[in-house]
Amino acid sequence: MRYLSEYRDPTIAKKLIEDIKRLSKKPVKFMEVCGTHTVSISKNGIRQVLPENISLLSGPGCPVCVTANGDIDKAIAIAEAPDVIFTTFGDMMKVPGSYSSLAGKRADGADVRIVYSTLDALKIAKNNPDKKVVFFAVGFETTAPTIALSILEAHRQGIKNYFIYSVHKLVPPAMAALLNLGEVKLDGFICPGHVSVIIGSKPYEFIARDYKISCVIAGFEPIDILQSIYMLVSQVENGEAKVEIGYKRGVSFLGNTKAQEVMEEVFRPCDADWRGIGVIPESGLALSNNFKGFDAVEIFDIDVPPTREPVGCSCGEILRGVKLPYDCKLFGKACTPENPAGPCMVSTEGSCAAYYRYGESS
Amino acid sequence: MCLAVPGKVVRLKDLDMADVEIGGVETEVGLQLVSDVKVDEYVLVHAGYAINKIDEEGAKEMMELFKEIGELDEIAKLREDDEIS
Numbered sequence: 034m035r036y037l038s039e040y041r042d043p044t045i046a047k048k049l050i051e052d053i054k055r056l057s058k059k060p061v062k063f064m065e066v067c068g069t070h071t072v073s074i075s076k077n078g079i080r081q082v083l084p085e086n087i088s089l090l091s092g093p094g095c096p097v098c099v100t101a102n103g104d105i106d107k108a109i110a111i112a113e114a115p116d117v118i119f120t121t122f123g124d125m126m127k128v129p130g131s132y133s134s135l136a137g138k139r140a141d142g143a144d145v146r147i148v149y150s151t152l153d154a155l156k157i158a159k160n161n162p163d164k165k166v167v168f169f170a171v172g173f174e175t176t177a178p179t180i181a182l183s184i185l186e187a188h189r190q191g192i193k194n195y196f197i198y199s200v201h202k203l204v205p206p207a208m209a210a211l212l213n214l215g216e217v218k219l220d221g222f223i224c225p226g227h228v229s230v231i232i233g234s235k236p237y238e239f240i241a242r243d244y245k246i247s248c249v250i251a252g253f254e255p256i257d258i259l260q261s262i263y264m265l266v267s268q269v270e271n272g273e274a275k276v277e278i279g280y281k282r283g284v285s286f287l288g289n290t291k292a293q294e295v296m297e298e299v300f301r302p303c304d305a306d307w308r309g310i311g312v313i314p315e316s317g318l319a320l321s322n323n324f325k326g327f328d329a330v331e332i333f334d335i336d337v338p339p340t341r342e343p344v345g346c347s348c349g350e351i352l353r354g355v356k357l358p359y360d361c362k363l364f365g366k367a368c369t370p371e372n373p374a375g376p377c378m379v380s381t382e383g384s385c386a387a388y389y390r391y392g393e394s395s
Numbered sequence: 396m397c398l399a400v401p402g403k404v405v406r407l408k409d410l411d412m413a414d415v416e417i418g419g420v421e422t423e424v425g426l427q428l429v430s431d432v433k434v435d436e437y438v439l440v441h442a443g444y445a446i447n448k449i450d451e452e453g454a455k456e457m458m459e460l461f462k463e464i465g466e467l468d469e470i471a472k473l474r475e476d477d478e479i480s
């Protein structure tokens with residue numbers, strides 16, 4: 034963990050912290066819904082510099098962590114099918130499913146390859162015309178347009194052996210689902226920066242309007258995060274709930290409309306299963322009818338045994354903001370980044386990994 | 396996973412592609428999601444595609460940050476690990 038004096042701009046940070054302390058009277062709970070924010074908050078010791086009445090909870094902000102066990106099992110089953118090259122972002126490799134992981138299957142001989150982008154997966158498909166190349170489409174609104182483009186490109190080039198297995202998820206419906214559950218009483222959301230680059234600030238409006246919860250879109254520097262907390266505190270103290278953008282460099286009201294159009298052309302909203310939360314209506318993306326031919330679910334007969342959750346792992350509660358990583362009895366003992374029991378410790382952006390790496394404790 | 400990193404456009408190529416310098420390494424990036432990008436401008440790159448244009452000042456600030464948290468190294472390493480064949 035770093036200290037205030039090590040921030041790039043310690044004077045501004047100090048001023049923001051003083052302002053927050055001066056302004057903040059009520060006890061409040063804010064949730065960050067972005068794994069990159071979780072890392073930045075832990076790394077920069079932001080929890081420790083805030084007054085005691087402000088608590089920060091980590092939400093379902095890491096796409097790897099929120100992928101349901103059953104969906105990982107299905108991905109593994111596809112990877113094991115004959116004549117398949119299974120491509121994935123590196124983050125998904127080590128995440129345990131019910132019985133194994135993609136990395137485990139690769140060690141057993143399945144052809145699983147890490148790619149940095151769908152451009153690479155398409156290249157693999159072109160280079161291996163006699164194989165079925167499947168890309169594991171994981172990610173929020175930030176990532177979905179890049180996957181959509183690969184479908185349009187495969188369609189344009191007539192590549193017939195490229196498929197995706199989509200477990201894409203949408204952030205605003207998950208925020209609403211947490212509020213509907215009512216387990217944690219939140220006062221505000223620190224909204225994700227790069228998801229919002231794509232979707233803009235507009236899709237959060239209903240949260241402020243219907244649930245009366247403050248939303249501030251934040252950048253990633255410690256100063257950005259402190260500033261967004263300041264903005265949230267002033268809303269709460271003034272009895273307001275609105276959507277504000279604290280990350281003006283990258284985010285606008287409407288977002289990247291070109292990316293939204295691509296996403297809408299290729300995908301349609303569908304119900305999706307979130308680890309720890311369950312099925313949330315219209316919170317995922319499936320290929321639209323015109324592009325069904327690229328859907329691995331249509332091509333492969335996927336039959337998996339009942340799922341099994343990792344024993345003793347509290348990832349589900351952590352993703353809902355009900356527990357913090359150090360509340361899990363395996364944290365730092367039977368579960369470490371070297372030997373992870375659950376996805377929140379596997380992914381670098383998982384809450385458990387962030388807390389562990391930067392030594393946060395109760 | 397939603398991490399996006401700033402890069403500088405070095406060269407425009409066919410089919411809406413460009414070479415973009417990210418943390419000192421040139422990478423091929425798709426420009427299909429952004430409009431009117433020129434050489435020497437900065438873009439925010441995620442999973443092989445530019446998802447937004449950003450101004451130089453914003454880009455430099457972000458590069459500093461990512462250098463600090465070692466993300467740029469991580470991305471260079473990811474590229475090395477890439478298993479295309």
Ligand code: SF4
Pocket residue numbers: 345346347348351358361362363364365368369373374375376377378379385
């Ligand atoms: S510490 Fe490990 S076992 Fe506990 S919740 Fe986190 S990932 Fe799961």
